[in-house]
Amino acid sequence: MSLACQKDSYLRELTAFVLSCEAAQVKIVVNGKKQTFKGFHVVLSDTVLFPEGGGQPDDRGTIDGIDVLQVQRDGAKVLHLLPTPLDPGSEVKVKVQWDRRWDHMQQHSGQHLVTAIADAEYSFPTTSWNLGEKTSFIEIDTVSISDEQIANIERITNEKIMAGINMFPTLYENVQDPSLKSVRTRGLPDDHVGAVRVVTIEGIETNMCCGTHVRSLSHLQALKILSSEKRKGKVILTFIAGERVMTYVARSYDRDRQLTALLKGGPEQHLELVEKLQKSFKTASKSATSLLREAAILEGRVYQLSPHPDPFFSIHKKEGDNEFMNSLAREVLPSATLAFITVGDDTGLFMLSGEQALVASLGPQVAALLGGKGAGKNGRFQGKATKMGNRAPAEELIRQHMASSQ
CATH class of the missing domain: 3.10.310.40 (Diaminopimelate Epimerase; Chain A, domain 1)
Known part of the structure; x- marks a missing residue:
């Protein structure tokens, strides 16, 4: 399977033909709650909407102005869930919701980069990852990781981002292609058909992946590892990349300003002032009791x-x-x-x-x-x-x- 969005992740719209449209009843998340939705599964000749896979959530967008509520893969087909039917054979315009796609590209490409560096520097292989709404995490196969190691992984990651290294996909029509033997992979899905897609960060790694990615690491802007947590013999690294870093900095600065006004002291004093408040509260609480x-x-x-x-x-x-x-x-x-x-x-x-x-x-x-x-x-x-x-x-x-x- 090779879609327009996988050949060119920056493509925002295209014209396609409706191959089929069938009634469907599926469970989707609406306002944070799962509910059964009766709609229509539309299959197109091609699409700029990425179906969920490889740890990356599905895209949102429109087909002829109609909101696409879900995009899922079914073998070689991509099922677009719509609230209304479309006529098979009709020509339609498909558009992607770009801000969501851009965010997913930045987080997914950031994950590839951190995974490659953690493995190259410390032989810490990645066993899974998740792209969340606000933060993402990488599960690495090690029982422990030091603060110095985390800082070094983050430093090298941002050096590669500043270097603007190229990142690009390659399609292999033959699954038995010998070039695939050197590619990092966790295996193909059982229902995979068609070409095999490989994503390369030039000079750093080559990884089998179906997701959408940036074409230059400079488009990640920056990456920040927020925390590490030991879980079931492995370590979870929580991170943000790209626009999420900018949003995080803006929110942190806003909180600093509010705390400065409340505590009557600058950010460098916040910890000390909060500790004093805690002590005062404990004393007042004992007195009240x-x-x-x-x-x-x-x-x-x-x-x-x-x-x-x-x-x-x-x-x-x-x-x-x-x-x-x-x-x-x-x-x-x-x-x-x-x-x-x-x-x-x-x-x-x-x-x-x-x-x-x-x-x-x-x-x-x-x-x-x-x-x-x-x-x-x-x-x-x-x-x-x-x-x-x-x-x-x-x-x-x-x-x-x-x-x-x-």
């Missing part, structure tokens, strides 16, 4: 010292937490028959504590009214609430139940 514990004790003593304490103790404290509820429940019980304690704002926590039969009966009902879930045993039921505005009806339910029980 201590004050809440004291508040719980005081609330409990006020209740205990009242001349005629209500057997139903009910309180809401916006600033409270789980420890506040536990401390307060210990203070008012067993003097109170039942304690109903809530903390938080629109969402928060709730607790019913007291007589086991009452708690077991009322707990699930109160949880339902508060839009939450909970669990309990031994005279205590507690959980999260998402509708704290229903606290008054929940309290009324408890009072009515206790009155009827008495």
Whole structure:
């Protein structure tokens, strides 16, 4: 299989003929969710739209102005998924969504370059790769990689990019061609038919690949390895190339400006200032916990010292937490028959504590009214609430139940 987009990755449109159009029902991703779509699979005489393969996602574009929702390979055929049918034999204009294609070209070519350099410098072969929406990763077959090795791979990669080395495809009609023996490959797909396509980075590597690539490494602009992670005896390198590097730098600079305004200090001070904030927060958190514990004790003593304490103790404290509820429940019980304690704002926590039969009966009902879930045993039921505005009806339910029980 050799498509126009594989012969010339920079070709943005072409005129083709519709060979076939058949009804299709496939699953596609819409707004991040998979859904079944009923449309039409259109096969053309040729296409500038790349079908998914080789770790590269499929292109998007239009056929006679109709949006192409998916491009998949089926043996030697390329299936273009359209929402409406096209007449077989008709002449159509095919256009690629260039910004998506250009991004994929830069990331895929960047992967080839990093793969070649990691192997040449350290004998780290690539076992797989993935082109993601924001970042891409390369899985290399080594149990570890040092920061110095990563820095060296990145340095050499960008030196090759600055040198503007040529990158080009070659088609071999015969799978048995002896030239293919020296080509890096992970094997051909089981349903492969036709010519074998090889992509060469001049003087660096030759790799069997079906994807779209830049014609000069200078078109990658730059490449940045963002991180490394050990996973199942291998190392994952996350990287960005081309326009993604520019976008990353712009976003990082914008974050720096915002942090500078918030922290009242420049980027070189951000780490130090955040560490100071963390220490201050820990100190404030300890103080708040201590004050809440004291508040719980005081609330409990006020209740205990009242001349005629209500057997139903009910309180809401916006600033409270789980420890506040536990401390307060210990203070008012067993003097109170039942304690109903809530903390938080629109969402928060709730607790019913007291007589086991009452708690077991009322707990699930109160949880339902508060839009939450909970669990309990031994005279205590507690959980999260998402509708704290229903606290008054929940309290009324408890009072009515206790009155009827008495």
